[in-house]
Amino acid sequence: MERRNFSQILEEAQIDIRREYDRLYSSFYLQKTFDQYGNNWSLSEHCQMNFLNIPFRGTCLTLDDFDDVHNTHFEKVPSQFDLNYLVLFCEYTYNFLIYLNPINIFGNFLVNNPHQIYLQQIYKVIEEIGYMYSANKKGITIFVPKSQEAISVSEIIDPELSYKVIEYNHHLLQGNIEGKKAILLLLADKIESKRTELKNINKTMETNIFMLFNNMNIRHDNCSKESPHYIEYVANMPKKQLEEWYDEIYQLSLLAFLELDNIERNRKISDLKDLIGKGKSDGQ
Numbered sequence: 001m002e003r004r005n006f007s008q009i010l011e012e013a014q015i016d017i018r019r020e021y022d023r024l025y026s027s028f029y030l031q032k033t034f035d036q037y038g039n040n041w042s043l044s045e046h047c048q049m050n051f052l053n054i055p056f057r058g059t060c061l062t063l064d065d066f067d068d069v070h071n072t073h074f075e076k077v078p079s080q081f082d083l084n085y086l087v088l089f090c091e092y093t094y095n096f097l098i099y100l101n102p103i104n105i106f107g108n109f110l111v112n113n114p115h116q117i118y119l120q121q122i123y124k125v126i127e128e129i130g131y132m133y134s135a136n137k138k139g140i141t142i143f144v145p146k147s148q149e150a151i152s153v154s155e156i157i158d159p160e161l162s163y164k165v166i167e168y169n170h171h172l173l174q175g176n177i178e179g180k181k182a183i184l185l186l187l188a189d190k191i192e193s194k195r196t197e198l199k200n201i202n203k204t205m206e207t208n209i210f211m212l213f214n215n216m217n218i219r220h221d222n223c224s225k226e227s228p229h230y231i232e233y234v235a236n237m238p239k240k241q242l243e244e245w246y247d248e249i250y251q252l253s254l255l256a257f258l259e260l261d262n263i264e265r266n267r268k269i270s271d272l273k274d275l276i277g278k279g280k281s282d283g284q
Contacts, residue, residue: 015128021086025076028093033114043118047096054099056140084171087143090122095141134166144169149254156261168250177239180246181218187253188213194260202259209256212249
């Protein structure tokens with residue numbers, strides 16, 4: 001058998017999401033570390049003790065109370081485990097830990113305290129599974145699959161919409177027709193304000209995207225028989241097929257935003273061409 005070097009072994013290794021979950025679960029719930037007062041606590045227990053300082057706790061008074069209300073009970077050996085289970089656990093623990101001050105917990109004497117090590121581990125796992133993090137205005141962080149198009153669009157549109165562009169890919173929106181519809185409606189309204197510009201640069205895209213916005217139960221009620229916008233085919237469409245179309249509309253919306261962003265870039269290039277042409281003429 002051909003010998004592989006260590007670099008090749010690492011490159012060929014496939015991430016074991018179950019093993020990653022086991023590591024994170026043990027680090028959060030089971031492993032304990034002495035704090036600056038000599039007490040031995042797990043990260044989970046520190047979250048419990050500092051729970052009232054968590055800004056997103058709502059009216060819950062304890063971590064157990066929060067877990068009961070939101071059904072965020074994680075098992076050491078989950079009976080049903082998949083990638084979404086791992087991602088949800090990462091989100092859960094990450095959002096609690098970022099509100100804990102590691103110096104107050106462990107003191108200044110620990111260079112690599114468990115708090116920081118755990119957060120670094122989450123960063124590594126999220127990177128390995130091809131995800132990225134995004135925080136909303138309320139300071140809640142979610143992890144979503146990396147999408148270069150979504151990232152690019154989120155950087156060029158209004159801040160209040162940028163999070164929604166990223167959120168569309170979140171695992172909790174899988175199968176959530178109404179949640180996806182709400183985001184598409186926001187994107188439709190934004191593109192509507194630039195419809196003339198889009199039509200001037202890509203008439204086919206403008207025609208297609210607004211046909212979809214107006215006839216796929218997004219901007220109008222196309223599913224109720226009493227609605228003037230009723231479309232029998234759309235009303236009878238299976239939910240899975242409708243969701244697939246919503247995903248297509250989302251991708252088309254991203255392309256529309258990128259097309260619109262390219263207008264100013266093309267103007268700059270045109271101005272540059274004129275200046276270069278003028279420079280050549282003056283030089284001749």
